[in-house]
Amino acid sequence: MVDLQTSPSTTSAPEPAIAGRSDAARRMTSIWIATTGVFFVVLALFGLVMRLIQSQNVLDDRWYYAIVTLHGAGMIAITLMGLASVLSWVIRDRLVMSTKISVATYVMTMSAIVLVLISTMIGRFGPGWTFLYPLPTNPGPAGTGGWSPGWAYPYYIAVALVCLSFALWGFDVLRAGIRAFGNPGRMFGFDIVSGRTKPTDAGATNPSIVAAGIMALEAILTAIPGTIIIVMLLAHGIDPKFDVPVLFSKNLIYFVGHMLANFSIYLGAGIMYAVLPKYAGRAWPAAKSTIIAWWCITLTIIFPYFHHLYMDFAQPAALDVVGNVASYASALPSAVVTIFGAVLIVYRSGIRWSPAPLFLYAAMVGWAIGGVGALLDSTPAINETMHNTLWVPAHFHTYMALGAVLFLLGGVYHYAEQLTGKTPNLRLGGISSIFILLGGWIVVLTFFVSGAMSVVRRYAYVPDPARYRNGATVGLVGASIAAVGLLLIAGDLLRVYVPGFGRRSEKS
Amino acid sequence: MFAHTGGGAVPAPFTPGALLEGWDVEPLLMVGVAWLAIAYLVCWKRSRALPGPPLPRWRPLAFLGGLGLLLIATDGPFDRYGDVNMAVHMGQHMVLLYLVAPVLVAGAPLTVLRNGLHPRVRKRWVDPVVESRMLRALSDPMLVAACYLGVLYATHFTGWYNAALGNPAIHDAEHVAYLVAGFALWTVLVGHDGVVVPRSAARRIAVVFAMIVPMTVLAVIFIVAPNPLYPAYVDEPAPWGGRAAALAAQRVAGGVMWLPSVFVTLGLLAWLSVAWYRTDEATRADEPIADAEGASESVVDHREGAGRFEFVREPQQGRFVTPGGREVDGPGQPVGAEGSR
Structure with missing residues (x-):
């Protein structure tokens, strides 16, 4: 492991042989990163198309709803699993994770994305990525904008595959962690909190491992309701007499969706713990406060999802209160420990x-x-x-596109040399980052402003008043700028991560 | 008794006043609980006279508290309203399974009973059973968990539950089955009871994980079932009966079953992780301890003349006892003199 007390570095130099970082693991992580990159760029371009439709009304509404479903589900899945693969590489310096499981999760995730692509692009399946029952199988007649109900089933199976794939990753993390530390207590930092071990001791856990462990546990717990709702929806498809309780299904879907979306940001934080200190030349050991904050996250990540159901009058009011309190509470461990911690590391x-x-x-x-x-x-x-305005996609894109995805990019840049032996073009990366950040922030700010103006969300095109479309137009400009940056970075990173890609230009 | 179904007055809609007025004290249950408490205290007092480290005082308090909770769950408003509303009934069962059972287990009644017996009875009849392979096999957490789930599934998906709503004896049997199943499960998972040899924390964690899916499926069946599963609730007079009310209560009952199990699962995982950690830490320090939180193979000290099961580590005192009887305050930090007290 790189000595944190040395001078700031700008790349990850190849390390001496570490059991967890075998060649197979190295190859698998590179494949994950390259595939994630390709899908991410494609799905981001679909996002640009969505803003194009909203501002210019250039495509049929059905395409918009199909693309919004693909964009949402695809981005959530690929960002989540991409971050999990990079974080796996981070913790492989201490944990020997299974490459076979990595292959299995890769196959499952890719199968899921292909299924979503098929159902949305061929079947025009478009209930939104949250696929709230009974819309997926009751879309209305095909001639009036609906899709054939059968296209819901590939999508359902895709959701189950993502849940199970992430749970499988979780089992592997816990297995490898327990094997490395001897017991889950040391993995989760009991010895540090109890004072038996100092955070800087050689055998002590580190924040990345704690973060990965907590997310692993939550991944397993999330897979169960995720699978249950899918089984229920499939059962309804097989026998329409089987009635799925609507409010219950909405609770399950939003629980799973909320968890999957939040996992991404926490996995990203796990990467940051390992990488940012190396550039700051300071250590970020697993302090008591950091560990306790992560223990709190075990619970605080679960209950905020109720805030997605404030609009459902049938939901018991007590759960709304729980959702409100838990949402506020969930900010504390993240903000106090990770965000302020990172600021202090850099300061x-x-x-x-x-x-x-x-x-x-x-x-x-x-x-x-x-x-x-x-x-x-x-x-x-x-x-x-x-709630039903563009404010929601605004905050969502801010912490996903300008949060989780950037965590992923940071990790991908840092570990490029270690994983491939090749160095990304840092100058090009710097320039691209300006495009991505500028364009990205224009996109989310137009969402925020439009939301504040009560522009409705989930609409392909709002014909009147015309000012509603101004935000979409400005957002389209921002998305174009970000797309340029993304394409530049993608080209360079594919050169690094895909053997043979761009070899001719390198020779010349 | 444990329940009061079949022919009792239909309770009025719930008001806070019912918390005070909604009690149906069953004399037989009261007498039974009183005798259990007396027997426990007598055995506890006798066990204190034996050589070896004494049982901490909080354990009798836990056992008596468990008996108190049992009375509240089975004689209080829970029982009265549970006869007409499935959600309340499920709440009562959750109290029995997730509150009464673990609190009783915390009192280590099996060890207290064993230690309180006459030495001749103990050596001739009890110890051979305790040390038998059969008890060891039967106390395997996986087997006990399977039996626990079997009791839950059997009582809910055979005619038992519906029959229990009209027959107090069957209802009592149902509650006894829950108590026994819950007591057995908590004993093998977290019990500090020397009678049952605890398995490794890793195995117990695996059992907790394995139980998540069947417990969840059980709860979800109540939530998604399109019709009331128990006609007795439908047949209740107004305002409790009717299909719609019964179905609504059944769905809430599913939630009542599911949510506590999530918290219990997380709590158990944390508890067992701590147990595993403490055992492992003690092992790392090369201290030959007999046990730490019941995670090693045996917590029973069969020293000649000791005469009782020894709680080799009491959380209250934070002490470990080596096989030689030496007390240490954590691995490698002796605080006591050689030999037992």
């Missing part, structure tokens, strides 16, 4: 802003600002006004 460190730390720090900003937007929306009085 006066003399950090050299290459793409990796830049993306990681920018991700934290996106996480913090998107999180505040989410907190506002989790306040019932505000939610009543804002």
